[in-house]
Amino acid sequence: MKKWKLSIIMLIALSMVLAACGQSKDKEESNGDSNDGKTSLYDKVKEDGELLVGTEGTYPPFTFHDEAGKLTGFDVEIAREVAKRLGVEAKFQETQWDAMFEGLNSKRFDMIANQVGIREDREKKYDFSKPYIESSAVVVVSKDNKDVTSFEDIKGLTSAQSLTSNYRDIAEKNGAKIQGVEGLSQSIQLLEQGRVDVTVNDKISILDYLKKQPNANVKIAAEAEDAGQSGLMFRKGNDKLVEEVNNALEEMMEDGTYKEISDKWFGEDVSPK
Numbered sequence: 001m002k003k004w005k006l007s008i009i010m011l012i013a014l015s016m017v018l019a020a021c022g023q024s025k026d027k028e029e030s031n032g033d034s035n036d037g038k039t040s041l042y043d044k045v046k047e048d049g050e051l052l053v054g055t056e057g058t059y060p061p062f063t064f065h066d067e068a069g070k071l072t073g074f075d076v077e078i079a080r081e082v083a084k085r086l087g088v089e090a091k092f093q094e095t096q097w098d099a100m101f102e103g104l105n106s107k108r109f110d111m112i113a114n115q116v117g118i119r120e121d122r123e124k125k126y127d128f129s130k131p132y133i134e135s136s137a138v139v140v141v142s143k144d145n146k147d148v149t150s151f152e153d154i155k156g157l158t159s160a161q162s163l164t165s166n167y168r169d170i171a172e173k174n175g176a177k178i179q180g181v182e183g184l185s186q187s188i189q190l191l192e193q194g195r196v197d198v199t200v201n202d203k204i205s206i207l208d209y210l211k212k213q214p215n216a217n218v219k220i221a222a223e224a225e226d227a228g229q230s231g232l233m234f235r236k237g238n239d240k241l242v243e244e245v246n247n248a249l250e251e252m253m254e255d256g257t258y259k260e261i262s263d264k265w266f267g268e269d270v271s272p273k
Contacts, residue, residue: 057094128231157197160187
């Protein structure tokens with residue numbers, strides 16, 4: 001009798017261990033963000049009917065507020081169209097550039113749309129969509145500056161840069177001393193005030209700024225030969241969402257929607273070549 005009871009107890013214990021292992025396996029096999037270990041972030045986005053998008057809101061012409069105070073810009077329109085093709089609505093969460101990555105990490109939003117350059121170090125921590133825009137880096141100086149005509153000339157000079165941007169890396173790589181700023185407008189302001197010597201930024205952004213501020217006392221002094229590419233950025237492990245966003249981008253480029261948005265903001269197609 002005692003042996004029979006002991007066998008029953010051992011069978012029950014074995015069943016509990018196998019059940020626990022099965023639950024652990026389920027959790028390991030679940031892909032990306034989830035609430036219950038089974039629901040992917042893509043499924044959650046579809047269920048909620050909204051895609052939470054992190055963006056700066058102070059970086060024209062990509063993401064900024066128009067005269068009426070409405071959030072707009074190239075990246076904003078791209079993100080809205082992507083969300084539309086996913087069958088959901090884009091909900092934008094605005095934050096400063098330097099806080100944007102942590103906002104994604106802490107799941108305040110599902111995706112970043114803010115001209116985030118695709119770099120090897122970032123690809124180790126995050127997933128990117130296919131590139132959706134291409135532009136080169138430029139060196140900007142005051143109009144009366146005749147000494148800086150190349151990237152090599154900024155060595156030892158003070159450059160105004162957002163601390164986590166790839167343009168900061170370019171400036172630093174070329175020997176510049178970095179003055180941290182919150183965005184492009186502050187960089188130009190410090191440059192015009194003579195408090196910094198240069199700033200390295202995106203060519204399209206600078207051309208747009210000069211178009212809107214023709215009296216700005218700055219100019220482009222040098223342009224990089226190689227162009228950088230930007231993508232929409234995601235937390236690791238959300239493969240289905242990235243795949244569907246890529247499908248939406250491809251459809252936009254094939255049916256002419258992307259070109260319409262690009263022409264509106266830049267007067268030309270800025271898609272990666």
